[in-house]
Amino acid sequence: MEIEKLNEENIKTLLTKLLKRSPISYGRYEASVNEIIKNIRERGDAAVFELEKKFDKVDLTPENIRVSDEEIKEAYTKVDEKLLNVIRKSLKNIRSFHEKQRQNSWFTTDEKGIFLGQKVTPIAIAGVYVPGGKAAYPSSVLMNIVPAKVAGVPRIVMCTPPGADGKIYPPTLVAAHEAGADEIYKVGGAQAIAAMAFGTESVPKVDKIVGPGNIYVALAKKAVFGYVSIDSIAGPSEILILADETANAHYVAADLLSQAEHDELAAANLITTSEQLAKDVSREIDGYLPKLSRADIIRKSLENYGHLFVAENKEDAYDAVNQIASEHLEIVTKDPFLDMTKVKNAGAIFLGTWSSEPLGDYFAGPNHVLPTNGTAKFFSALCVDDFVKKSSIISYSEEALREAAGDIQDFAECEGLTAHANSVKVRFEK
Amino acid sequence: MEIEKLNEENIKTLLTKLLKRSPISYGRYEASVNEIIKNIRERGDAAVFELEKKFDKVDLTPENIRVSDEEIKEAYTKVDEKLLNVIRKSLKNIRSFHEKQRQNSWFTTDEKGIFLGQKVTPIAIAGVYVPGGKAAYPSSVLMNIVPAKVAGVPRIVMCTPPGADGKIYPPTLVAAHEAGADEIYKVGGAQAIAAMAFGTESVPKVDKIVGPGNIYVALAKKAVFGYVSIDSIAGPSEILILADETANAHYVAADLLSQAEHDELAAANLITTSEQLAKDVSREIDGYLPKLSRADIIRKSLENYGHLFVAENKEDAYDAVNQIASEHLEIVTKDPFLDMTKVKNAGAIFLGTWSSEPLGDYFAGPNHVLPTNGTAKFFSALCVDDFVKKSSIISYSEEALREAAGDIQDFAECEGLTAHANSVKVRFEK
Numbered sequence: 001m002e003i004e005k006l007n008e009e010n011i012k013t014l015l016t017k018l019l020k021r022s023p024i025s026y027g028r029y030e031a032s033v034n035e036i037i038k039n040i041r042e043r044g045d046a047a048v049f050e051l052e053k054k055f056d057k058v059d060l061t062p063e064n065i066r067v068s069d070e071e072i073k074e075a076y077t078k079v080d081e082k083l084l085n086v087i088r089k090s091l092k093n094i095r096s097f098h099e100k101q102r103q104n105s106w107f108t109t110d111e112k113g114i115f116l117g118q119k120v121t122p123i124a125i126a127g128v129y130v131p132g133g134k135a136a137y138p139s140s141v142l143m144n145i146v147p148a149k150v151a152g153v154p155r156i157v158m159c160t161p162p163g164a165d166g167k168i169y170p171p172t173l174v175a176a177h178e179a180g181a182d183e184i185y186k187v188g189g190a191q192a193i194a195a196m197a198f199g200t201e202s203v204p205k206v207d208k209i210v211g212p213g214n215i216y217v218a219l220a221k222k223a224v225f226g227y228v229s230i231d232s233i234a235g236p237s238e239i240l241i242l243a244d245e246t247a248n249a250h251y252v253a254a255d256l257l258s259q260a261e262h263d264e265l266a267a268a269n270l271i272t273t274s275e276q277l278a279k280d281v282s283r284e285i286d287g288y289l290p291k292l293s294r295a296d297i298i299r300k301s302l303e304n305y306g307h308l309f310v311a312e313n314k315e316d317a318y319d320a321v322n323q324i325a326s327e328h329l330e331i332v333t334k335d336p337f338l339d340m341t342k343v344k345n346a347g348a349i350f351l352g353t354w355s356s357e358p359l360g361d362y363f364a365g366p367n368h369v370l371p372t373n374g375t376a377k378f379f380s381a382l383c384v385d386d387f388v389k390k391s392s393i394i395s396y397s398e399e400a401l402r403e404a405a406g407d408i409q410d411f412a413e414c415e416g417l418t419a420h421a422n423s424v425k426v427r428f429e430k
Numbered sequence: 431m432e433i434e435k436l437n438e439e440n441i442k443t444l445l446t447k448l449l450k451r452s453p454i455s456y457g458r459y460e461a462s463v464n465e466i467i468k469n470i471r472e473r474g475d476a477a478v479f480e481l482e483k484k485f486d487k488v489d490l491t492p493e494n495i496r497v498s499d500e501e502i503k504e505a506y507t508k509v510d511e512k513l514l515n516v517i518r519k520s521l522k523n524i525r526s527f528h529e530k531q532r533q534n535s536w537f538t539t540d541e542k543g544i545f546l547g548q549k550v551t552p553i554a555i556a557g558v559y560v561p562g563g564k565a566a567y568p569s570s571v572l573m574n575i576v577p578a579k580v581a582g583v584p585r586i587v588m589c590t591p592p593g594a595d596g597k598i599y600p601p602t603l604v605a606a607h608e609a610g611a612d613e614i615y616k617v618g619g620a621q622a623i624a625a626m627a628f629g630t631e632s633v634p635k636v637d638k639i640v641g642p643g644n645i646y647v648a649l650a651k652k653a654v655f656g657y658v659s660i661d662s663i664a665g666p667s668e669i670l671i672l673a674d675e676t677a678n679a680h681y682v683a684a685d686l687l688s689q690a691e692h693d694e695l696a697a698a699n700l701i702t703t704s705e706q707l708a709k710d711v712s713r714e715i716d717g718y719l720p721k722l723s724r725a726d727i728i729r730k731s732l733e734n735y736g737h738l739f740v741a742e743n744k745e746d747a748y749d750a751v752n753q754i755a756s757e758h759l760e761i762v763t764k765d766p767f768l769d770m771t772k773v774k775n776a777g778a779i780f781l782g783t784w785s786s787e788p789l790g791d792y793f794a795g796p797n798h799v800l801p802t803n804g805t806a807k808f809f810s811a812l813c814v815d816d817f818v819k820k821s822s823i824i825s826y827s828e829e830a831l832r833e834a835a836g837d838i839q840d841f842a843e844c845e846g847l848t849a850h851a852n853s854v855k856v857r858f859e860k
Contacts, residue, residue: 293848400784
């Protein structure tokens with residue numbers, strides 16, 4: 001791999017290229033997605049069955065659209081025990097981390113008789129979308145369901161496309177059942193998103209839709225936002241490694257390659273203050289690459305979105321890290337905790353030699369559903385808070401309201417809202 | 431006003447009517463909003479100036495688009511001292527409540543050498559939209575800026591349309607300056623949203639856009655979602671009062687009227703278990719209404735979206751309250767705290783006789799930017815959390831990774847991601 005000097009121009013070019021991968025910039029699919037949504041809204045199940053026949057080549061009916069207990073049992077017989085075992089261990093860690101995110105309702109009082117607070121309530125129905133076929137990752141099923149479960153959501157609905165045999169990929173079913181999905185429907189694509197957003201005879205209307213998907217799924221989620229809540233719109237995966245001369249080039253190369261294998265659009269970048277490290281990593285990558293099973297995908301991803309940048313100093317490196325706002329950031333330096341204090345924007349930050357990124361994908365516990373494409377500047381990892389909402393609580397005593405009454409009336413009158421002023425005034429009239 | 435029996439049919443009809451008020455269902459404005467956004471993205475300031483000339487009849491230049499310090503000083507001379515005074519008192523309460531929402535970064539450790547956590551960082555630039563003319567409420571300026579300020583956002587940008595004299599409504603400027611806006615631009619409508627989402631020569635690109643607006647603003651916010659973050663899309667205002675025989679009909683009537691005056695699309699509804707109360711409230715409303723300055727608006731709002739429902743029992747009443755998921759809910763019953771425990775969905779809940787809704791609009795401290803149109807089922811009041819994002823932190827020791835290595839490799843291999851497995855494996859090879 002080529003080595004480049006880090007400068008403003010380079011970073012700008014990279015950012016422009018990365019942003020073009022964003023699913024929301026593909027305007028040309030919008031019309032067909034809107035057509036699907038309209039169809040589902042107007043015709044419900046009939047449209048779902050028709051679209052599933054067209055896209056997934058299956059004959060669905062009100063009787064077989066929902067995955068049965070028997071099908072779940074059957075899936076367990078087809079899943080390797082090793083996988084089941086690791087799903088359970090991973091689930092324990094994911095649950096444990098997310099339980100720490102739980103927020104309490106809280107209140108504050110004032111002796112005048114004022115009670116103010118925030119009441120936290122889980123949403124009633126969460127909808128989880130899981131892609132089918134090659135893109136079905138049991139780890140992703142866990143990551144999307146667990147935060148809803150920990151939040152206390154009483155009904156978790158999942159949609160995922162069936163194969164041509166009408167069955168769901170067994171590891172997906174097993175992961176969903178282990179994580180606690182209550183109902184699973186065999187629907188995929190934009191039709192699944194529309195069905196969950198508006199409800200059909202078979203698929204319940206949900207309050208929030210989460211989960212990754214292809215371009216049709218991403219655009220459908222954006223279209224139904226407001227009718228329901230959605231998580232952020234996921235783009236291709238990314239890793240950025242910030243390393244100095246203390247980093248092990250062999251490991252850095254392996255971590256860059258691990259992210260690049262996801263997808264031809266995946267981005268794997270290195271920023272280092274050590275030219276020697278950049279050279280060593282370059283050599284390691286060239287050596288490794290041919291040996292990996294997904295070498296073709298990796299090669300394309302690195303060609304288009306992969307760089308080895310050498311920064312003149314740490315400040316330039318920090319600045320670039322914050323501009324890129326990567327989904328995954330590894331800090332492999334002499335003092336990673338110190339360097340972490342300089343990072344403003346990143347989905348997940350992995351510190352030190354032993355915190356390889358796949359540790360976060362599968363096992364450590366924090367969510368692997370992370371903001372991509374620079375959206376770590378304003379979005380966060382999927383979390384328990386995504387599945388609750390908060391009601392403000394306001395209770396004033398007569399004494400407290402009497403004291404505030406004049407101010408409230410003044411403010412309301414200044415805004416020309418006399419009935420607002422009146423609603424306070426009447427309470428203190430003789 | 432007429433009195434109706436509460437039943438499933440009634441509630442369904444009301445919900446359907448309420449939902450039709452949602453700005454996101456007005457498909458026909460989308461094309462012109464998309465045109466404006468495209469224009470701003472491609473031509474920047476030139477497009478902003480052109481659109482401001484067209485819509486607000488003002489000649490903007492790079493020199494006068496930003497509100498100057500002199501203009502802010504001038505605004506202070508035009509604002510009533512009473513208003514300034516109440517703005518400052520209200521600001522204190524809003525700040526104090528929002529400071530309690532602040533969340534710390536947190537971490538957890540395991541003696542194996544595992545450090546996991548969440549780092550909370552404010553977004554870098556917040557964009558606040560403030561409507562112009564009649565719809566400009568200084569209280570709303572405070573409610574949108576304070577949470578960003580308390581979150582620690584270092585740069586708060588505001589856009590608001592100028593009058594035909596090229597000036598901003600003085601109370602808006604004063605409220606913005608008091609709350610802590612750093613930069614104020616004279617741009618309104620969809621062009622303001624597009625300018626903040628993509629940046630122009632004069633208006634900076636922001637990370638998140640909040641604030642109410644007309645249908646063009648709402649649709650523009652939805653269109654730029656994903657490029658930036660946005661708050662929820664606000665619809666017309668709503669109040670729902672849950673009352674029993676202990677409620678004061680005079681006050682209940684005043685509170686219903688206060689919300690109905692906002693807008694012809696505003697919704698003011700009563701659900702009560704006492705037929706006598708419903709009758710008294712009906713009489714009170716009929717008596718009051720002609721005396722109020724905004725009687726025409728109120729009459730239309732009540733005719734279309736206002737009801738006095740008598741419920742057979744408390745359970746039916748709770749159920750309807752949760753189905754409606756009102757922006758504002760007043761509970762005026764014998765034991766409002768007990769009844770509040772039954773409420774799952776509401777933007778803000780006002781408890782007891784002395785907690786009149788305008789108290790929350792102006793003074794108590796909780797945010798008055800609240801979810802409308804049933805979206806309290808999944809959205810919350812604007813809060814400090816809206817202006818921060820969280821990065822997961824993962825740090826494993828060699829010992830901890832060694833112990834997890836086998837499981838991570840198994841999981842990665844089951845998902846067919848061999849380079850993921852490899853990135854862990856290489857660390858423990860001889």
